[in-house]
Amino acid sequence: MKIRVGIVGATGYAGAELVRLILTHPAAELAAISSVSFEGKKISEVYPNLAKVCEMPLTDAGKMAETCDVVFAALPHGLSEPLAAECAKTGAILIDLGADFRLEDEADYQKWYQKSYTCPELHKDAIYCIPELHRSAMKEQKIIANPGCYPTSIALGLAPALTKGLVETTGIVIDSKSGVTGAGRGLTQGTHYPDTNEAFAAYKAGVHRHTPEIEQILSHLAGKAMQITFVPHLLPINRGIESSIYCKMKTDLAVIHAAYCDFYKDEPFVRVLPLGSYANVKNVRMSNYCDISLHADERTGTLIVSSVIDNMFKGAAGQAIQNMNLRMGLAETVGIDMIPPAI
Amino acid sequence: MKIRVGIVGATGYAGAELVRLILTHPAAELAAISSVSFEGKKISEVYPNLAKVCEMPLTDAGKMAETCDVVFAALPHGLSEPLAAECAKTGAILIDLGADFRLEDEADYQKWYQKSYTCPELHKDAIYCIPELHRSAMKEQKIIANPGCYPTSIALGLAPALTKGLVETTGIVIDSKSGVTGAGRGLTQGTHYPDTNEAFAAYKAGVHRHTPEIEQILSHLAGKAMQITFVPHLLPINRGIESSIYCKMKTDLAVIHAAYCDFYKDEPFVRVLPLGSYANVKNVRMSNYCDISLHADERTGTLIVSSVIDNMFKGAAGQAIQNMNLRMGLAETVGIDMIPPAI
Amino acid sequence: MKIRVGIVGATGYAGAELVRLILTHPAAELAAISSVSFEGKKISEVYPNLAKVCEMPLTDAGKMAETCDVVFAALPHGLSEPLAAECAKTGAILIDLGADFRLEDEADYQKWYQKSYTCPELHKDAIYCIPELHRSAMKEQKIIANPGCYPTSIALGLAPALTKGLVETTGIVIDSKSGVTGAGRGLTQGTHYPDTNEAFAAYKAGVHRHTPEIEQILSHLAGKAMQITFVPHLLPINRGIESSIYCKMKTDLAVIHAAYCDFYKDEPFVRVLPLGSYANVKNVRMSNYCDISLHADERTGTLIVSSVIDNMFKGAAGQAIQNMNLRMGLAETVGIDMIPPAI
């Protein structure tokens, strides 16, 4: 019997990507989809790419916790907690693509999101999970906090170096660039085509909300509290994140490269590139891969890690399904093992 | 037992797309790949998107006819005939993505390609096949001429109108626009990024080599000799063809729309959009769909058909596999039923 | 003494382009700029490209007619008529980039814009002017209707053929493609970056509001009533329009080409390309040029005209200034003789 899946917020970009992936997932079936903005319409009216493929109507989220085994929430922050409370009543598993359950310390949430928890008791049954790093902690939790896009690219890019102590934990600089889908489907001047095309700029330098999430996970990896400098940029492409990560090397590049290869040797979705190659967002598009390349400025003793993912796939919907697979005892790769196209 | 597939010209864009699709095809296995330019290298060295997915070495095409059940040729014109001769000896089926076997009349080939057939006797065992239009003629042919990208979008866009006599067969104008992958992987000034980006122009107006192929298929559909005016344009996107087709209506739009819906009602890969919607290349990207929208200028009695495909998928590799499926007795949709992404 | 220029609607794209061009015009000075949306702000706050260049505050349009010699209106249709009435009182010349004064027959305006004239008496003192075609009619008119972007590219592309009777006047098909700035600065889902990028589609096929304007001007050129079929498409670039125009030739291509060269031989802003070349939007970007290339499908007797302009420049602000120059007795090229960049 297939896993009955509900998707709340199905008409945002991450929601629409989830719909697409669940529709071809061999062990899951799409049971319900909801949207506040388009309730009553068929999803194929909002997304004509789904014409003839999925004509399911968009409902409200009301009964989803009752009728589904797994509920994905692709919502603005603050809206997943009440949904989690609904799921808690029915036993449905909530996989949250938003920020509500990502931070361990409510103080961080209050500081960065200007908001307190509305259901604090739920947080103890939540797990934050990048499968490659945290799968051993996945047990019977009812709430899975799916990581942010930037944090995924960064954590995978630094995990071997930090866990093995190959770099200094201070002074790390992370310069990330994200495709425009990362800004969502909502209209803004900054994502209006003529303003975005042939443009490039940083935004939220040093103050992006993914910062505490990045530091939380890196601190766990390093085994001590860490702070980093994180600056995102808006990249005029649809999909893809590249994070260039700068840190002080404690050993040489060949050793570090060997350690990365070893760390990820059994991972189906992480590819450590040969030395001399560069990770490129184009090579992971439409897939769950994270490609990592390693470079050194020997003169200054700096390790440069370039980590790329598809922000909508490994950075959102694909990883959420990877988490579902893991939680439900399926092979992690089921339904998300697409090969990135060459062009 | 899986179909053993060989791909000749595997490092061109169409070849690389075939590799990607065959790798996940449930009834086929990739047996051999060849490339003149990169012989001896692993394909993942040429296409890093395939790292960890396919590390197969590129060979010459020498033994492919012997070791494969089906050989796909993604080659410049003139190179498929000798390969077909090889296949004829071994019984392998050749599916040719090039132009060698598309034209029924050698005189047309000579005129448009400045070349004569080198193996004229092979042509009698070849079938030109857009499955939606020609599948009933598919028997035990050993050579399948896979249609060109422009002709596919145009033939599907006009087939109902011509077969049912809903439009005049003279004076048809076809204004097509193709993404840059249609120009191939070879380097040219006209496809150098700074020259192509933020640019748009027609090319080969009235003299493109797809013209005789288009006219051949339309003539068959109409049951009489037809000539059309065809002008392609280079569109600064990677994938996608849109053909705007202008013809004189012999009845009203609602009737025509109903006829199109009826004509394609059982087709898994053709979507006739509701009146008022516009076919958009983005809604068929990375898929085998052809979307068709119909419009009328009532004042001038003109029917406007907008037909869109992904030139690399339905326009090349996807349709080639659809033809393989058909020829081998599989369901046509096997291995190519990807859902186009929303973004 | 410089011409005192006011710009109403200065924060739309056409308005902003006017601001830029007037700021470097040697015979004009920017006297006032207005914007309903941003009244009270400095224009450099809305358009940071103007930082340090122009810090002028945006006002309401109230006193512009009093304080300016020439007022440009870059407004949605329906808003220029009352402004023209203001200008009529003060003697200021109104150059309208909108549609209010373009159509000669109010019935056409009512039919295509669902609106009647509010100041019908003003229309007799208005001139519609593409300088290359209508400059001899420019006298002391107080209102200049600046042509639409599509009509400009099309009229210049067909003028020699129609005035000299080189093509049939029936059955003309015009397939145009416009960069996204043509859709304006206002936010829509269809111009949201991820929805527009890597996308292409027709819109308003056969029903675009520029149709009556196109037919009006072509009818004058041909000396008889004409109807054409016009279909615009949205092109994922910022600037540029390409119109591919299909008509039946009454003579051969060489004769037509010679006639075009002769017709435009003294025009500073029209370039008829050598036979064999293709007009490309990239070669006219950021300039007032219209490039025209001519092609023939000899088999079907079809002339294909490809006409390209920069929709923001020759298609809007540049031509408006060309009209100002003409009206004010300046050389037409003053202030708008920029050379298009190679890349």
Added chain:
Amino acid sequence: MKIRVGIVGATGYAGAELVRLILTHPAAELAAISSVSFEGKKISEVYPNLAKVCEMPLTDAGKMAETCDVVFAALPHGLSEPLAAECAKTGAILIDLGADFRLEDEADYQKWYQKSYTCPELHKDAIYCIPELHRSAMKEQKIIANPGCYPTSIALGLAPALTKGLVETTGIVIDSKSGVTGAGRGLTQGTHYPDTNEAFAAYKAGVHRHTPEIEQILSHLAGKAMQITFVPHLLPINRGIESSIYCKMKTDLAVIHAAYCDFYKDEPFVRVLPLGSYANVKNVRMSNYCDISLHADERTGTLIVSSVIDNMFKGAAGQAIQNMNLRMGLAETVGIDMIPPAI
């Protein structure tokens, strides 16, 4: 009498931009242009944007030193030295857009360019000049080394901080992104449209040849030897460089911002943005501006400088003309005071 200008390497992108700018420069005239690849052709045949504007034939560089007052060299490294020797004989001033005269220490040139000087005696009469930083040293030199594109964006971005001691001089990380014109007109797989579009990657991490030039100029600014980490990335746009520069603050952001504003208060081409704004390549396109925005991660004490230029203009041809103006006693802004377009 106008300055007679020659351009060697006129058909590369920087050369073509020089041609465009010199053609409208009020105090200069284009006397000769040369190109090895296209000798004998008219430049408008290579760059149709120049049709009707400039039909000058491309010659060899032979007599340019004799017939011109100023010769611009836009050549691969190693080719400007012999040209400088020619100019030395005639007294022509050479402005070199290449690397031959940028480095003070031949050992650096040998190390990074694998080449020795062929005319070492010429280097003593050369000046490296970013006008905003070095104009006081411009005297009667016969050779002007025009700075590289990346170094220009970086030096202007760091000059106030380094000269005033506002940041630490160690541990600086520079993450730059350049539009594709920076890679030149030559064809490569990495700049083929389908491979570049929707792609993003770092290249030459820690080993780019601009590194010693960057360090040379920063060391002078800081008054002590400095090393930095520099990683460029290829950005899928035509024009523009953004450099995100990370350094340790020695004082607070407001003080630093005030110092930047003061440092550049009289500079016509540098704009220090208000705190809270972000420098965007789109706001300097087609202009000689450098926009600089300042940001702080207060938690880690990191200053983030975002510095943007148009790599073809301030990063190449525009700055070269600024240097010509300075050297010839003209106002620095003459002929290069274009206003960047809003879109």
